[in-house]
Amino acid sequence: MEETTDASAAMQQQPLMRMKVMVAIDDSEESFVALKWVLDNLYGIAGAVPEAGMLTMVHVQEPFQQYFFPAGPGPATFYGGAFTVVESVRxxxxxxxxxxxxxxxxxxxxKMVKxxxxxVEGDPKDKICELAEQMxxxxxVVGSRGLGKIKRAFLGSVSDYCAHHAVCPIVIVKPPKQHNK
Structure with a gap:
């Protein structure tokens, strides 16, 4: 007979339908591919009760970096113009x-999923991991933009960071392959 590990025993005690799932959503199509994967594969299971599990979708806004440039001569123009721009961007x-x-x-x-x-505001990779732990x-579940090694080294990868720093299991959903040849 096969021995059960602690992880599989925990999964047997807590059915998939009662899991607290978090999906990171940003302005990339890949994040919506990840959400679709969750809806199809976790909540689309026959017999699953959608409202039994909690699905949280989080969007992390990077803080707005305020740079002040004079809009014209004099201090009133400088401050007034900057405030208007900051508020418009926010x-x-x-x-x-x-x-x-x-x-x-x-x-x-x-999909009838509640x-x-x-x-939240902050660095997306840090905030996603912090929220996963706090909640x-x-x-x-995060989407992957499929960055190459060089771009990932310079730009960083939220999914790669989360894979190494999240305190819970993580699924990285890769974008579908394009068959354009």
């Missing part, structure tokens, strides 16, 4: 985040 970022999460929520609604959304997430 509002645009909030609207973009709301639109992304509305699209993600609609995908969940189409989900919650969360918007006691059972499974973290």
């Amino acid at each position: 509002k645009a970022k909030e609207e973009m985040a709301a639109a992304l999460l509305a699209r993600a929520l609609q995908m969940c609604k189409d 989900a919650e959304t969360l918007i 006691h997430i059972d499974l973290l």
Whole structure:
């Protein structure tokens, strides 16, 4: 008879339907591919009760770096113009985040899966791992942009960072291969 490991015993005690799953959503199509994978493979299981498990979709906004450049002569122009630009950028970022999460929520609604959304500010790779730990997430799912080694070295990879630093199991969903030859 085969021995059961601690991990498999834990999975038997906590059915898949009761898992707390987090999906990172950003403005890339790959994050929506990851969400679709979750909806099709975890919540699309025959007999699964969608509302039994918790699905959290998180969007991390990078902090706005404020750079002040004079818009014209005199201090009033400098400060007034900068404030207007900062507020415009903040509002645009909030609207973009709301639109992304509305699209993600609609995908969940189409599959009859209840989900919650969360918007936080910070470095995406750090915040995703912090939230996964704080919220006691059972499974973290992120999309992969499929960066090559050189781009990944210079730009960094959120999925690679999470794979090495998240305290829970992680699934990295690769983008579908393009068959254009």
